[in-house]
Amino acid sequence: MLQHQRAGSGRTIVLIHGLLGSHDIFSRVVPLLADEYDVVTLDLPGHGGSEVPADVATMPDLAREIAQTLDAIGVQDPVVVGHSWGGYAVCEIIASQPQALQAAAIIYSQPYADPPEKQQGRTDAIKRFETEPWDDVVRALFPAYFADYDPPEMFEEAIAITKQASVDGARFALTTIRDRADHSGTILQRPEIPVLFVSGTDDLSMPEIDLEGDHITKAETRSSHMGPMTVPDELARILKDWIASL
Template sequence: MERREQQGLPIRYADRGDGPALVLLHGFMGSADYWERVVPLLEGHFRCIVPDLLGHGASEAPEGPYTIERLADGVFRLLDELKIEQAVLLGHSMGGYTALSFAERYPERLSAFGLIHSTPLPDDEAGREKRTAVAERVLREGVRPFVEQSAPNWFAPDNAKRMTAELDRVLEIGFGTNPRGAAGAALAMRERPDRKRVIRDSKLPVLLIAGGEDGIAPPEKAFAAENPRTTKRVIEGAGHMSLFEAPQELARQIASFAESL
């Protein structure tokens, strides 16, 4: 996906299509390219703004640790630079944590927000220890061993076996992550707070999408909070990566939600 660089911003982004603004945030070890199969299905009706979050893709990867708030502030600055007053903000996995931080502090800049294969829950103690181990490992070994080991688990088991081209693409994108950025982001996720109340207290429409076979953010975690304007959808047969496992269905759900606002 072609990226542009805004003068003075630490992040790069893609800007595709016309219509209401739809901001799509990728997950850990991803980039704007995570959305490369979804954006073509949306850009005929929406202006899709797709950044490489701090530390990922072609964006800057300064020394960490980062915070989820810092990632969200980068998105806020991007909307300011693009003079976008309001947008629908959707985040995949780590991007969902970022969307929640944005919605907590800048709700006036949103017409709606949502989580895709993500959760408002914080890490438990075991999860926090794993984040620390990941940060230490990628700084010690580089990102390749971690991505090779982890990426198959991001797909539903059957999909990991048969979707070899899709898995190879996720691996390729992951290998491009700067180890500093990966470590900084892992520690940011480790420190994120419980944000169930952001969803519960919000007056905005919320979209929650889960994969029926997601072992990382299963439906019970993805749907841990809701408000009266929440839309909940399960993509059956998908794991944590419906962006590659079921892009047409994911795009359909996003479009249906955004068009209903």
């Protein structure tokens, strides 16, 4: 079972972090949601307080592990929010574990598969984590996730959070990201599951979302990829307004 944290009461919202993150990525968002909701944050395998289980190796395995954890702690029909890698996991939950959620917010993330050049970049990053000092690798990777106007201390905080992850965790995350399926069609084919996409105006790491449907909502924050850290108030307001509309 994945490590988890819980705060507040009411309708349940599950927050899932991204690559080399942990529940701490949402430290500014949780208090803004816990005044109205039961907020659960998870640590994905090899990140935060969670180990990489021996039987978890693929994105479908990760979706199953998340669903089993939520079932074990008594969470039913939650709104599941995934940031970056967590958003990819939410797409897989919609595809293979739809009973585990009622609605999905995919934030600073997207439903498409990696093109070949991105896949090669993931493979190269795995090799770097296996052979180079951790700090060198994350300091080379993470500038792409921040905008020039983001406070430098936010960048340093993100770097510190990455140290809660392990090389095994980085390998697992990058492998599942690299090998994930394209779930854009799945989302369109499941109109019973409302989906919110939140993008950042200055998030250069994600493509534009071109999906349209009555069950699909789109919103934007003036931010980089790290909106949960840099614009928590704006993100929390968007989430609350969307949930209230469901």
